[in-house]
Amino acid sequence: MLEVLVLVSGGGTNLQAIIDAVETGMVTNTRITGVISNNKNAYALERAEKHGIAHRCISPKEFASREEFNEKFLEAVDVWKPDLIVLAGFLVVIPPAMIEKYRNRIINIHPSLIPSFCGTGFYGLKVHEAALSRGVKVVGATVHFVDEGTDTGPIILQKAVDVEPQDTPEVLQKRVMEQAEWKILPKAIDLIANGKVSVQDGKTVIHL
Numbered sequence: 579m580l581e582v583l584v585l586v587s588g589g590g591t592n593l594q595a596i597i598d599a600v601e602t603g604m605v606t607n608t609r610i611t612g613v614i615s616n617n618k619n620a621y622a623l624e625r626a627e628k629h630g631i632a633h634r635c636i637s638p639k640e641f642a643s644r645e646e647f648n649e650k651f652l653e654a655v656d657v658w659k660p661d662l663i664v665l666a667g668f669l670v671v672i673p674p675a676m677i678e679k680y681r682n683r684i685i686n687i688h689p690s691l692i693p694s695f696c697g698t699g700f701y702g703l704k705v706h707e708a709a710l711s712r713g714v715k716v717v718g719a720t721v722h723f724v725d726e727g728t729d730t731g732p733i734i735l736q737k738a739v740d741v742e743p744q745d746t747p748e749v750l751q752k753r754v755m756e757q758a759e760w761k762i763l764p765k766a767i768d769l770i771a772n773g774k775v776s777v778q779d780g781k782t783v784i785h786l
């Protein structure tokens with residue numbers, strides 16, 4: 579049974595997609611054991627509460643330095659002894675010590691087809707604003723392992739989504755979430771839970 583800890587900062591629609599996929603059996607061999615947010619007002623915490631999932635909040639704002647937060651944050655994560663950590667819209671930089679300790683056991687959902695529109699400063703609506711500004715005709719989402727870079731780890735799954743005429747950033751964001759993010763994040767967890775993902779030479783190999 580894969581024990582999954584989900585890290586969130588906002589509305590939690592990706593968390594909800596994972597919860598629903600586990601509850602319906604689309605994702606197998608998996609248990610969401612906890613949710614951690616840096617934002618005490620994150621609606622994602624209410625979603626966890628409704629589904630009886632243990633949750634807590636810990637924020638850099640509570641600590642005198644980032645170094646102190648990083649240490650306490652990693653301790654808080656370790657309490658759950660997770661097999662997999664899922665960043666579902668988590669907006670805090672993951673401490674390097676945590677990336678080392680959980681090498682290829684932390685995954686992130688990014689709302690673009692990496693390597694497009696990713697890296698520092700590309701998050702939330704900014705990703706979709708940049709895509710529309712560039713005039714691309716296809717966007718999408720990516721699930722990848724987290725390494726020391728920003729959106730640079732081995733790619734696990736991607737899914738493309740068409741840009742429609744007159745799209746606004748908000749409309750495009752919603753389509754990418756509905757048609758891509760909410761599908762490939764649970765799917766990636768199911769693949770990992772069933773031992774179907776490995777990393778070789780910095781790239782993933784999916785054993786279907």
Ligand code: GRF
Nearest residue numbers: 588589590591592667688689
């Ligand atoms: C999603 O768009 C995700 O791609 C990005 O942050 C957003 C989180 O949304 N990483 P939610 O909190 O899952 O609704």
